[in-house]
Amino acid sequence: MNIQVEVLDLSTIVTPEGDIDTMESTRLREALKPILASETHRLVVDLSGVKYMDSSGIATLIEALQICKQKSKQFVICGLQDGVRSIIELARLDTIFVIKTNREEALIA
């Protein structure tokens, strides 16, 4: 999995590309760590390049959401493909996460 990080003013966009399973969720967690510790006000995870995510990927997003809440940062996910949207809905997390269609919408959320 390839993970891109872009810093735009007070927002940081993380764009993983590829499947997020048990092996790759560890890499995503490591990529998010320094951003969660930084001064960024808004963390956007753009999932448009992710076709598949398992519960370890969901756990990584929940961890990031909880840290953002503790630190008064905004956490937004966007670009969900059908398979990823399906697992988030099954886990009933669609009302917990702020979900936007694309990164442009996420940056003004």
Add this chain to the structure above:
Amino acid sequence: MQMESKNTTCSASAKLSVPASPAWYGTIRNLAIQLCRNCGVDDRDSGSIALVLDEAVSNIHRHGYQGSHDEMIDLEIKGIKATPEQPWKITICIKDRAMQIELDKIKSRDLEDVRPGGLGVHLIKSIMDTAIWSHRKNGGMQLFMEKQGEPTTNVADVEKESKLL
């Protein structure tokens, strides 16, 4: 990995034994997706069934084998193709040699409690029509699962889809 597979006009099946290691999860997912598609299962349900396998195998690795990569997991996936007379049906049986867990302790966590982890059993039970855990006679656990689709009205679509693979 040991594997054998059969594919006839009415059904397909695959048996494999793989190490309980995350390195194999992608292989298991891809096999499940291809077998499901070949039976006329749409992309959404194929992906969900692959996710269920991933979660089940991952739970065995983490909890049953306590993270060890040296143990094996046996899987059998059977699929019945959709026809105008019958819906597709996917049957999965997963066996391990891990320590036996009390069956009433295998349950979904409360989804109101938003926290990382513990979603695997919920996803398995939500996606599959049937999910039954049991103790094997000579040690280890077995998970039997089934999921069935709706009867298709257009068998040509099913045939066309299977030829694309």
